[in-house]
Amino acid sequence: MEFLHPNISILADYYNKCVKRVDVDTGDITGYLSLPAFPWDITTLGLNQAAVTLPDIQGIHAVFTKLDSSLIRTIKVDGECHGICSTIDNTLVITFINQGKVPVLDEHGTVLCEMERSADSKVQLNFPHYVLVVSENDNDVIYVSDQNTHTPTKFSLTGQILLTQRDNDLKWPHGFTVTDDGHVLICGWTSNNFQVASRNGKKVRTLLCKENSIVHLS
Numbered sequence: 001m002e003f004l005h006p007n008i009s010i011l012a013d014y015y016n017k018c019v020k021r022v023d024v025d026t027g028d029i030t031g032y033l034s035l036p037a038f039p040w041d042i043t044t045l046g047l048n049q050a051a052v053t054l055p056d057i058q059g060i061h062a063v064f065t066k067l068d069s070s071l072i073r074t075i076k077v078d079g080e081c082h083g084i085c086s087t088i089d090n091t092l093v094i095t096f097i098n099q100g101k102v103p104v105l106d107e108h109g110t111v112l113c114e115m116e117r118s119a120d121s122k123v124q125l126n127f128p129h130y131v132l133v134v135s136e137n138d139n140d141v142i143y144v145s146d147q148n149t150h151t152p153t154k155f156s157l158t159g160q161i162l163l164t165q166r167d168n169d170l171k172w173p174h175g176f177t178v179t180d181d182g183h184v185l186i187c188g189w190t191s192n193n194f195q196v197a198s199r200n201g202k203k204v205r206t207l208l209c210k211e212n213s214i215v216h217l218s
Contacts, residue, residue, distance in 0.1 A: 002044050004044070004065060008023060010044075010067070012042040014038050014040065015038070017034060017035050018032055018039070019032075019035065019039065020032055031065075031066055036054070036057060037054040037056040038054070038056055039054055040052075040053045040081075040083070041053045043084045045086055046090060048066065049062055049065060050062070050064075051084060053081045055081060055082055056080070058078065058079055059077060060092070060094070062074075073108075075105070077094070079096040081096060082130075083095035085133045087157070092104070093105075093131050093133055097128060101115065102115040102155075103115075124149045124153070124164070126149050127147035127148040127149075128144045128145070128147075129147050131143065132178065133157075136182065140157045141155065141162060142155040143178065145173040145176055147189070150170055152184065152197075163201045167195070169188075169203070169206065170188045171188055171189070171190040172188060172191070173187065173189070174187045182198070182199035183196050183198060183204065184198075184199070190216070192215050192216065193214060194206070
């Protein structure tokens, strides 16, 4: 899901193979676009476009956020792409869970750099699932949640490791976001919790857990 100001969200609807535009004030569906495969994740591109990953056909579809016209373009990739996010200049960052890599692409699909698991264990990307780009100290950084290593890792936009967060209470990290003050909010799929971590990777506290009826939070 992506939020569009002032009151619109666009949603990747997996089982219905579509993207929906929803008025968050009324709950009305104000736009609908069918897709040729199951969409996984979505990100905005500029003011009026969005990009959707379609793992089954190894591609990314760019669409108008109004969803009132056809496909803008298709970007073919070399694997099942899942997570996706974008920078202010429309650079794309995507995850390949089975290949253990996170490439950075321009808006036409050219690979600018790539983070992938390494034999020396410096980069541990065994099942990178979701990805997020945020600005820290006027620089864009990439957060990647890796399911099999149970670690969120922070990279520079050129692929250098900046930080790896390790916490025994966090298992299979999935979706996450970053607050304005730099705190990272992380969903633990099999640890059944929702954690807050500081910008330097230290756990601040657990917001929700299984005692709060949290199961497989994604």
